[in-house]
Amino acid sequence: MAEVVIQVEQLSKVYRLGTIGTGYLIQDLQRWWTTTVRKQQDPFFQLPGTHVSAGKSGQSQALWALQDLNFEVKRGEVWGIIGNNGAGKSTLLKIISRIIRPSHGIIRGKGKVSSLLEVGTGFHPELSGRENIFLSGYILGMSKREVQAKFDEIVAFSGVEHFLDTPVKRYSSGMYVRLAFAVAAHLEPDILIIDEVLAVGDAEFQKKCLGKMREVAHNQGRTILFVSHSMAAITSLCDHGLWLQQGQLKAQGTVGQVVNQYLVSTQQSNAKQSWNDPAQAPGNEHIRFKQVELIPQLVQPDAPLDIRTPLTVKFQFWNFTSDTVISTSMVLFSAGGECIFDVPSTATRFQAGIVSGECTIPGNFLNDGAYYISLYVIKDTTTSLFDYEHCLTFELEDYRGEIQWFGKWWGAVRPVFPFRLTQTEFSQLEARL
Numbered sequence: 359m360a361e362v363v364i365q366v367e368q369l370s371k372v373y374r375l376g377t378i379g380t381g382y383l384i385q386d387l388q389r390w391w392t393t394t395v396r397k398q399q400d401p402f403f404q405l406p407g408t409h410v411s412a413g414k415s416g417q418s419q420a421l422w423a424l425q426d427l428n429f430e431v432k433r434g435e436v437w438g439i440i441g442n443n444g445a446g447k448s449t450l451l452k453i454i455s456r457i458i459r460p461s462h463g464i465i466r467g468k469g470k471v472s473s474l475l476e477v478g479t480g481f482h483p484e485l486s487g488r489e490n491i492f493l494s495g496y497i498l499g500m501s502k503r504e505v506q507a508k509f510d511e512i513v514a515f516s517g518v519e520h521f522l523d524t525p526v527k528r529y530s531s532g533m534y535v536r537l538a539f540a541v542a543a544h545l546e547p548d549i550l551i552i553d554e555v556l557a558v559g560d561a562e563f564q565k566k567c568l569g570k571m572r573e574v575a576h577n578q579g580r581t582i583l584f585v586s587h588s589m590a591a592i593t594s595l596c597d598h599g600l601w602l603q604q605g606q607l608k609a610q611g612t613v614g615q616v617v618n619q620y621l622v623s624t625q626q627s628n629a630k631q632s633w634n635d636p637a638q639a640p641g642n643e644h645i646r647f648k649q650v651e652l653i654p655q656l657v658q659p660d661a662p663l664d665i666r667t668p669l670t671v672k673f674q675f676w677n678f679t680s681d682t683v684i685s686t687s688m689v690l691f692s693a694g695g696e697c698i699f700d701v702p703s704t705a706t707r708f709q710a711g712i713v714s715g716e717c718t719i720p721g722n723f724l725n726d727g728a729y730y731i732s733l734y735v736i737k738d739t740t741t742s743l744f745d746y747e748h749c750l751t752f753e754l755e756d757y758r759g760e761i762q763w764f765g766k767w768w769g770a771v772r773p774v775f776p777f778r779l780t781q782t783e784f785s786q787l788e789a790r791l
């Protein structure tokens with residue numbers, strides 16, 4: 359059985375949000391003496407009971423960035439840490455990297471930890487790229503010879519060879535993160551910790567980083583903790599998932615399960631509305647809606663909606679006038695109000711009663727994002743009977759499959775068309791170049 363390399367028990371971190379005076383000079387002096395001179399915990403700081411606790415008189419306002427976390431990571435496992443902004447992901451990585459200390463609980467780590475937490479961590483701004491590579495190696499406990507053996511590989515990966523002797527404070531953020539990633543990934547740490555580095559780089563760099571992380575994890579059997587807001591990147595790289603919500607561990611398990619649970623919980627939708635009483639229903643003297651519903655054709659019942667999911671829109675309306683030619687337009691808008699398409703139904707002659715309609719948006723057609731649907735009911739293909747705006751809303755998650763690039767995909771739609779490349783001729787071009 360694989361060895362446990364990170365063990366986290368009842369881990370909590372409380373941040374103090376500003377310091378409020380105690381109201382007594384003697385206590386303020388006591389606080390200053392203890393925290394500033396003796397570098398000890400504030401005697402008037404009390405642990406809060408909730409996520410954010412308002413400061414009572416004399417206490418600081420405090421926030422649980424992490425609360426009672428328990429989990430263990432085994433050698434060679436690749437963990438994706440997910441959660442909304444402010445959930446505590448970076449705080450957890452900083453504690454595991456020993457950059458900050460927990461307020462409570464125990465963390466046991468085994469082996470050399472290399473962290474790439476934010477642009478700038480670990481590098482000394484006044485030192486050159488070359489000096490920083492050696493410095494990082496020494497911090498990891500490597501000898502000069504060991505770093506030298508990796509030096510060329512690091513430089514080649516980072517692509518900053520022309521700036522090796524320039525102080526890193528003069529690097530662009532892109533150059534900085536390239537070198538920092540190259541150092542973190544090549545110096546053979548036992549545990550590699552990466553926080554959102556992919557957000558900084560371009561598509562080519564993202565691809566290179568993910569490839570390198572995969573190699574570090576799968577070929578070298580090292581342990582990786584990876585924070586990203588890209589679920590596609592997390593699913594593609596990691597085998598375990600950990601979901602933090604307001605500092606608490608909401609779920610842990612296989613990456614697919616945890617990412618699914620997270621996406622289902624964050625997806626906003628208004629997928630069904632129905633009315634039994636026409637007097638209460640949206641409409642007018644011509645028609646009134648009885649029901650509108652968005653039915654996703656999910657492969658698994660608890661999966662989130664993603665760009666592969668076919669979506670069927672079903673609706674019914676009461677038609678109050680006989681012998682009328684009616685058609686309906688289904689119009690899809692992005693959340694920002696851009697019209698993606700306007701699909702008309704057939705025009706049919708109806709008698710008074712209930713009219714039902716159904717239209718399916720195929721899977722592998724829309725881009726990821728938030729959308730809303732409006733239904734326009736039309737008489738004789740020209741005259742509006744009723745516009746039911748914004749009647750359904752939904753969100754589609756991204757899905758990349760084999761594609762190893764996780765930037766925002768361009769376009770209002772993302773259709774999958776038959777598209778092949780074939781070699782139609784062989785030549786000696788390569789030899790001539």
Ligand SMILES: Nc1ncnc2c1ncn2[C@@H]1O[C@H](COP(=O)(O)OP(=O)(O)OP(=O)(O)O)[C@@H](O)[C@H]1O
Nearest residue numbers: 373374375423441442443444445446447448449450
């Ligand atoms: N030094 C600090 N002092 C006070 N509060 C802090 C400090 N660092 C983080 N926090 C707070 O702790 C909470 C957790 O922050 P953290 O940066 O760990 O979240 P995160 O999940 O990494 O967020 P994001 O996805 O936005 O990077 C947030 O509410 C944040 O405002």
